[in-house]
Amino acid sequence: MAVYKRRYNPYTGSLTAAWSRFFVLTRFAFLDLFKSRFFVLLLILAIVPNLFFAGYIFVANNKTVQLLMQIRSADFLAVETQYFIIIMTVQTNVAFLLNCWVGPVLISGDLTNGALSLFLSRPFSRADYVLGKLAVLSILLSAVTWVPCLLLFGLQSGLARNGWVWSHLWMILPILLCSAIWVLMLSLMSLAVSAWVKLRIVATGVIFIAFVIPAALGEMFNAIMGTYWGALLNLSYMFRIVLERGLRDPFRLLAHMGRHEIPVPAAWAVMILVCLFCLVILNARLRARETVRG
Amino acid sequence: MMLPTIELEGLEVQLGGRTILHGLTGVLKSRAIGLLGPNGAGKSTLINTLLGFHKPIKGSARMLGLDANTNGKALRALVGYMPENDAFIAKMSGVRFVRYMAEISGLPPDQAMERAHEAFVYVGLGEARYRPVGTYSLGMKQLAKLAQAIAHGPKVLILDEPTNGMDPPARKRLIELIREIREASDICLLLSSHLLRDVEETCDEVLILRNGKIASICNLVEERRANRKFLELETVGVEATFTAALEALGCECAIFSNGRIKVVMPDTVEIREVFKVAADRGVQIRRMNHRRDSLEDIFLNAMEQTGAADGRI
Numbered sequence: 061m062a063v064y065k066r067r068y069n070p071y072t073g074s075l076t077a078a079w080s081r082f083f084v085l086t087r088f089a090f091l092d093l094f095k096s097r098f099f100v101l102l103l104i105l106a107i108v109p110n111l112f113f114a115g116y117i118f119v120a121n122n123k124t125v126q127l128l129m130q131i132r133s134a135d136f137l138a139v140e141t142q143y144f145i146i147i148m149t150v151q152t153n154v155a156f157l158l159n160c161w162v163g164p165v166l167i168s169g170d171l172t173n174g175a176l177s178l179f180l181s182r183p184f185s186r187a188d189y190v191l192g193k194l195a196v197l198s199i200l201l202s203a204v205t206w207v208p209c210l211l212l213f214g215l216q217s218g219l220a221r222n223g224w225v226w227s228h229l230w231m232i233l234p235i236l237l238c239s240a241i242w243v244l245m246l247s248l249m250s251l252a253v254s255a256w257v258k259l260r261i262v263a264t265g266v267i268f269i270a271f272v273i274p275a276a277l278g279e280m281f282n283a284i285m286g287t288y289w290g291a292l293l294n295l296s297y298m299f300r301i302v303l304e305r306g307l308r309d310p311f312r313l314l315a316h317m318g319r320h321e322i323p324v325p326a327a328w329a330v331m332i333l334v335c336l337f338c339l340v341i342l343n344a345r346l347r348a349r350e351t352v353r354g
Numbered sequence: 355m356m357l358p359t360i361e362l363e364g365l366e367v368q369l370g371g372r373t374i375l376h377g378l379t380g381v382l383k384s385r386a387i388g389l390l391g392p393n394g395a396g397k398s399t400l401i402n403t404l405l406g407f408h409k410p411i412k413g414s415a416r417m418l419g420l421d422a423n424t425n426g427k428a429l430r431a432l433v434g435y436m437p438e439n440d441a442f443i444a445k446m447s448g449v450r451f452v453r454y455m456a457e458i459s460g461l462p463p464d465q466a467m468e469r470a471h472e473a474f475v476y477v478g479l480g481e482a483r484y485r486p487v488g489t490y491s492l493g494m495k496q497l498a499k500l501a502q503a504i505a506h507g508p509k510v511l512i513l514d515e516p517t518n519g520m521d522p523p524a525r526k527r528l529i530e531l532i533r534e535i536r537e538a539s540d541i542c543l544l545l546s547s548h549l550l551r552d553v554e555e556t557c558d559e560v561l562i563l564r565n566g567k568i569a570s571i572c573n574l575v576e577e578r579r580a581n582r583k584f585l586e587l588e589t590v591g592v593e594a595t596f597t598a599a600l601e602a603l604g605c606e607c608a609i610f611s612n613g614r615i616k617v618v619m620p621d622t623v624e625i626r627e628v629f630k631v632a633a634d635r636g637v638q639i640r641r642m643n644h645r646r647d648s649l650e651d652i653f654l655n656a657m658e659q660t661g662a663a664d665g666r667i
Contacts, residue, residue: 071507075460
């Protein structure tokens with residue numbers, strides 16, 4: 061149908077599958093993101109540590125290179141669970157920073173000028189909307205957490221011998237689970253903040269505060285009450301517990317620091333509760349029409 | 355058999371603990387329906403309920419046979435909605451914004467892009483389609499909202515105060531567009547407006563709301579067909595005997611202050627007979643307007659009536 065025909069024509073063509081329409085939001089959001097040079101730079105920087113990790117794995121498994129570099133195998137940290145915990149720790153922190161840049165604008169842009177009513181006046185539910193926005197962050201954060209981690213795992217499996225892959229295959233599940241809860245928690249927190257706060261800088265600040273202030277309050281609670289349960293408010297610590305226990309780290313850093321450990325189920329429960337709380341906020345904020353009581 | 359465009363059955367909607375729509379009941383069968391009423395009458399609430407944004411606490415609202423509450427997604431698949439308030443993504447270019455909305459409605463990307471360009475050119479924003487929507491004037495934003503409402507080719511077009519903030523030429527152009535859209539396809543139209551003229555120029559049937567109740571449902575086509583003629587007179591003299599004589603001729607009269615009389619004339623009575631009766635009674639006719647029953651009369655009548663039963667005043 062030509063553009064020059066200035067008359068109204070009903071649409072009679074085919075339609076896309078209803079279940080796939082949430083992905084339109086994801087696609088448009090990614091197109092917008094990649095227009096930003098700062099985002100591209102941030103993404104490149106987020107991938108750089110993995111190159112070092114890969115280089116380390118290569119050198120650790122290559123005697124010739126070690127000889128050329130005049131280093132001994134004993135100087136190397138073995139590429140075992142501890143190494144993957146380091147990779148995960150670095151990459152989840154990178155994911156946090158990436159999330160702080162991308163997340164705060166995902167929903168606020170639609171809410172600022174009332175565009176949400178246009179989405180919801182179509183055969184498109186609030187769940188589809190959240191799913192579409194969640195997919196943006198989930199794909200992005202996955203690309204810097206479990207995806208590179210599993211690629212490095214694959215690299216190590218290929219370079220190591222003596223059946224390393226079979227003896228370490230169990231690590232895949234904790235890597236995936238720990239990444240999933242971290243990615244989900246960060247994504248939902250970002251979306252909830254984005255639905256509440258319109259200015260990016262303020263929203264980014266709120267995400268930082270959500271990690272720092274409760275952790276500080278928890279420490280105060282511990283100090284005053286002489287307990288260690290206040291650590292439940294420290295989300296980074298909860299993730300650390302889940303990660304270290306999940307990967308059966310024999311040199312648990314937190315235990316070495318002489319701290320009492322929160323049980324792993326409690327750590328999981330806290331992170332799941334945070335996710336549920338964010339969903340409640342999204343449910344309250346994502347309405348086609350706001351109703352004022354009174 | 356053609357389904358009614360809108361069916362309301364005891365529709366009651368509460369917002370923030372306050373009842374906004376009080377058990378509305380009515381059937382509207384025309385293809386172009388106008389929603390009229392003063393501020394706070396419940397027009398936008400009714401539209402939002404039809405779109406499934408508000409859940410009724412009692413009764414039901416159906417459009418083209420689909421219940422807004424239980425079959426909302428299927429209903430919204432048929433709808434193009436132009437909201438009253440600002441609704442756009444400021445940083446997106448106009449054509450990209452419309453394409454985005456069309457894709458969410460289910461159009462494949464290439465079709466959505468083509469339809470977005472077409473809709474933008476159609477509403478008269480062809481030159482501005484690559485500019486961010488945030489930089490548009492108020493009138494242009496209204497047109498962009500109309501473009502996103504028609505791009506996916508809906509079966510029902512819901513327009514909430516479409517001419518808000520538009521200057522007279524822009525308003526005229528928009529009304530022409532709406533009429534064109536209506537005539538170019540079998541699209542149903544639901545137009546909410548404060549402006550009686552907008553509704554009169556585009557709609558066949560009106561639903562008049564007042565305080566969340568139906569004040570009147572009026573088929574404008576039938577009213578126009580009935581062709582009732584009115585005379586508005588300004589007189590000096592004894593009005594009572596004059597109107598009694600006119601009523602004897604078969605006219606209906608209403609007397610207002612300052613000698614103003616409204617006369618509904620049957621087809622058999624000519625204007626010269628009115629002059630003759632006036633001359634016989636010594637009544638001076640200072641001014642005479644010859645007109646037909648307008649939507650304004652219907653609206654004012656509906657606003658003057660009181661009392662409530664079944665959601666009707």
